[in-house]
Amino acid sequence: MGFKSIGEGASTRGRAFLTFSPRSFLPAIPFLLIFGYFFLFPISRLVYVAFLSNEHTLTLSNFVTAFKEPYKTGFINSIKIGLLSAAITAIPGALAAYFIETRGPSKLRRTIAVMSGVLANTGGIPLAFMFTAAIGLQGRLTKILKAAGWDIYAGHFSLGTFTGLLIVYLYFQLPLMVIVFSPAIVSLRKEWIEAARNLGANQFNYWIRIGIPLLFPSFIASFLLLFASGFSAYATANALTVGNLPLTPLQIGGLLDGNVSAQQLNLGKALGVVMILISAMAVVPYLVLQRRAAKWQQR
Amino acid sequence: MKRRLDIPLIATLSILGFFVFIPMVSAFEFSIRTPLKGGYGWDNYIWAVTEEEFVHYILRSGWLAAATVVITLLILVPTLTWLHLSQSKIRPFIDGLSLLPLVIPVVAFAVGAQISFPELMQNTVLELPFLYFVLALPYAYRSLDIGLSSIPLKTITEAARSAGANWSRTITAVIIPVIRGSVMATVALTFALSLGEYTLTVLLHWDTFPTWVTYVAQDNILGAIAISMMSLILPFAILTGLTLLMPERSSQGGK
Numbered sequence: 001m002g003f004k005s006i007g008e009g010a011s012t013r014g015r016a017f018l019t020f021s022p023r024s025f026l027p028a029i030p031f032l033l034i035f036g037y038f039f040l041f042p043i044s045r046l047v048y049v050a051f052l053s054n055e056h057t058l059t060l061s062n063f064v065t066a067f068k069e070p071y072k073t074g075f076i077n078s079i080k081i082g083l084l085s086a087a088i089t090a091i092p093g094a095l096a097a098y099f100i101e102t103r104g105p106s107k108l109r110r111t112i113a114v115m116s117g118v119l120a121n122t123g124g125i126p127l128a129f130m131f132t133a134a135i136g137l138q139g140r141l142t143k144i145l146k147a148a149g150w151d152i153y154a155g156h157f158s159l160g161t162f163t164g165l166l167i168v169y170l171y172f173q174l175p176l177m178v179i180v181f182s183p184a185i186v187s188l189r190k191e192w193i194e195a196a197r198n199l200g201a202n203q204f205n206y207w208i209r210i211g212i213p214l215l216f217p218s219f220i221a222s223f224l225l226l227f228a229s230g231f232s233a234y235a236t237a238n239a240l241t242v243g244n245l246p247l248t249p250l251q252i253g254g255l256l257d258g259n260v261s262a263q264q265l266n267l268g269k270a271l272g273v274v275m276i277l278i279s280a281m282a283v284v285p286y287l288v289l290q291r292r293a294a295k296w297q298q299r
Numbered sequence: 300m301k302r303r304l305d306i307p308l309i310a311t312l313s314i315l316g317f318f319v320f321i322p323m324v325s326a327f328e329f330s331i332r333t334p335l336k337g338g339y340g341w342d343n344y345i346w347a348v349t350e351e352e353f354v355h356y357i358l359r360s361g362w363l364a365a366a367t368v369v370i371t372l373l374i375l376v377p378t379l380t381w382l383h384l385s386q387s388k389i390r391p392f393i394d395g396l397s398l399l400p401l402v403i404p405v406v407a408f409a410v411g412a413q414i415s416f417p418e419l420m421q422n423t424v425l426e427l428p429f430l431y432f433v434l435a436l437p438y439a440y441r442s443l444d445i446g447l448s449s450i451p452l453k454t455i456t457e458a459a460r461s462a463g464a465n466w467s468r469t470i471t472a473v474i475i476p477v478i479r480g481s482v483m484a485t486v487a488l489t490f491a492l493s494l495g496e497y498t499l500t501v502l503l504h505w506d507t508f509p510t511w512v513t514y515v516a517q518d519n520i521l522g523a524i525a526i527s528m529m530s531l532i533l534p535f536a537i538l539t540g541l542t543l544l545m546p547e548r549s550s551q552g553g554k
Contacts, residue, residue, distance in 0.1 A: 042411030232404030
């Protein structure tokens with residue numbers, strides 16, 4: 001089994017190997033072995049199995065089912081929650097990153113970087129508890145708002161609904177935006193503002209002509225990464241919903257656990273492959289944009 | 300220059316502060332409730348810490364995270380050192396590979412892992428550090444890459460080698476201390492990620508500290524909230540302490 005995976009790990013670079021002497025790649029072997037076996041192998045196997053029927057013949061039927069109800073709604077909801085949570089947090093996050101990076105003292109910036117790192121990774125049960133305690137039915141903030149005359153539970157609101165989940169997602173999306181957008185702010189050079197001033201630009205001209213055009217690719221890149229993060233989040237949705245809200249990660253989890261029975265054994269794998277494709281559509285442009293931005297961000 | 304009261308900065312921090320701390324403080328308030336006696340106290344925390352499973356799972360999560368850190372450093376530091384020194388043509392290829400885990404949603408990775416590894420391996424919790432290594436790879440790789448790019452690696456290595464050090468000694472006694480900022484950032488990041496990992500762990504049916512909270516929640520909700528608060532505040536305190544103690548330059552790298 002181990003050897004088979006080595007083969008799979010290596011196959012993608014078959015051509016490249018021929019032109020190198022062993023010295024030029026041997027030291028990379030440990031990394032390639034581990035990465036090949038623990039990452040490339042499971043992912044290739046996932047893709048392969050997604051095309052297998054229950055009888056182990058090649059088929060597209062898993063994908064056909066993946067685009068039918070209830071999985072279709074699952075994808076639509078997941079894409080919607082990814083897009084909305086990214087859209088709501090992108091601008092506030094970018095502004096926060098700007099004020100903190102340009103005006104904050106060093107200790108504050110470093111503390112915020114650590115806090116953002118921890119907060120962007122909160123999720124699951126702890127996050128669900130925090131929001132239940134704040135705006136759950138018996139939550140602190142709920143009671144305060146109610147006393148102030150606004151009963152948030154008067155309508156159909158609950159934390160397990162789409163709107164509820166969206167609000168909770170903002171909690172890790174905002175710090176994530178601060179993390180991924182800060183490097184772009186840091187690399188805006190003071191000299192550029194001064195140069196623009198010397199040429200007669202005011203603050204507004206500077207932002208329209210220089211600041212915003214320079215930051216825009218990083219902004220879009222950050223937005224795409226936020227989308228991918230919201231789109232694939234599992235733990236928090238799993239903790240807050242009780243099967244009432246169709247989301248692709250939850251559906252895959254249900255199929256994997258066998259909580260949900262499906263006619264097709266490999267349906268979950270097909271859903272996983274479609275998820276990878278959607279996520280790649282956001283993350284690959286993110287990586288390309290980041291790489292291009294890195295060129296002028298170097299000091 | 301920056302000592303004066305800065306209105307936009309204060310406004311930003313207050314808004315962020317409210318957003319971050321209202322849910323946190325609300326949960327904290329629940330966690331110190333003592334419904335039997337009324338009022339507040341540390342009962343839930345004391346209950347949690349004295350649970351036998353608390354120690355069991357915290358130790359388990361701790362050593363899994365430590366194992367992930369060891370694997371990460373053991374594999375990445377030599378590989379990256381070599382990539383930087385040899386100017387190998389496969390460097391862009393490996394750079395690209397290291398970013399791939401960002402593209403794959405963890406749920407999909409979990410499904411792949413479940414159907415790929417032999418029984419033997421799925422039955423040992425040792426598979427987790429290797430999978431956590433993959434999840435942390437894009438960040439760990441970049442952090443170490445930045446560290447190695449910022450030093451005169453070639454000169455340092457040649458000096459160490461001509462002074463008689465072999466490769467492993469060059470790496471452990473010279474290179475790692477020189478890029479300790481990046482190494483610390485990598486360690487902190489990998490450790491925190493492994494300690495808090497939930498999705499992959501629960502989908503592969505393993506129990507660690509983060510998944511244990513789910514069970515606790517079923518019979519002692521306030522105790523579970525107390526545990527959640529600890530799992531949030533501890534990394535917070537440790538990492539903030541680390542960054543503030545570390546010298547200025549070394550806070551570079553990381554995510």
